[in-house]
Amino acid sequence: MFNGIIYNTGKIKYLKKGINSTYIGIKTNINFTKKDIGSSVCCDGVCLTVTKMFKNIIYFYISNETLKRSNFRLLKINQIINLEKSLLYGQDISGHFSQGHVDTTAKIIKVNFIDKTWLIKLKIKDNKLNKFLAEKASISINGVSLTISKVYQSFFEISVIPHTLKLTNLKYLKRNSLVNVELDILSKYIYKYSN
Numbered sequence: 001m002f003n004g005i006i007y008n009t010g011k012i013k014y015l016k017k018g019i020n021s022t023y024i025g026i027k028t029n030i031n032f033t034k035k036d037i038g039s040s041v042c043c044d045g046v047c048l049t050v051t052k053m054f055k056n057i058i059y060f061y062i063s064n065e066t067l068k069r070s071n072f073r074l075l076k077i078n079q080i081i082n083l084e085k086s087l088l089y090g091q092d093i094s095g096h097f098s099q100g101h102v103d104t105t106a107k108i109i110k111v112n113f114i115d116k117t118w119l120i121k122l123k124i125k126d127n128k129l130n131k132f133l134a135e136k137a138s139i140s141i142n143g144v145s146l147t148i149s150k151v152y153q154s155f156f157e158i159s160v161i162p163h164t165l166k167l168t169n170l171k172y173l174k175r176n177s178l179v180n181v182e183l184d185i186l187s188k189y190i191y192k193y194s195n
Contacts, residue, residue, distance in 0.1 A: 002042045004145025005094045006082045006168045015077055020064040025057045032058055042084040045143035045180035046070050047100025070102045071178040080169040082143040098140045098182050108177045118160040132183045140182035144168050
């Protein structure tokens with residue numbers, strides 16, 4: 001379980017793509033020890049399991065299911081990845097509960113600048129998921145907990161403040177960028193049990 005408050009990023013230093021899987025190594029300043037092998041880390045919104053570590057590089061296996069649902073099929077060497085270790089009991093929850101189970105991707109339609117805030121318009125890949133979008137609801141974009149500011153028929157908007165831009169890879173987004181999306185788990189379960 002994660003809360004989408006990102007303080008750290010990493011850089012992809014190892015990338016091996018197979019037919020139905022990918023293996024990556026991410027260089028990071030986060031302190032990992034041998035005890036962290038087998039633990040979950042949120043990487044750009046995707047919950048991955050630490051398989052090994054060497055010095056300050058942590059390694060992850062990415063399955064075919066994850067590649068199909070996320071933007072990880074487009075990974076490149078030196079790409080910056082948002083990182084969040086799983087929550088500890090008693091830890092403050094400043095964002096919203098997220099699982100790292102990415103639902104789909106979204107394409108950036110447009111980025112507007114209002115003073116130092118970015119207003120980003122996004123279109124979800126799978127239109128059937130639009131029913132889970134609601135104004136003021138939480139959403140995870142590349143693992144970052146954000147609030148939906150407005151919902152239109154075919155796209156939605158989020159506002160990203162300077163502090164979030166400084167700490168995450170969202171500052172590199174531009175038109176046609178593809179981001180990982182995890183919809184609010186509460187909205188998904190409420191919809192399921194009310195229909």
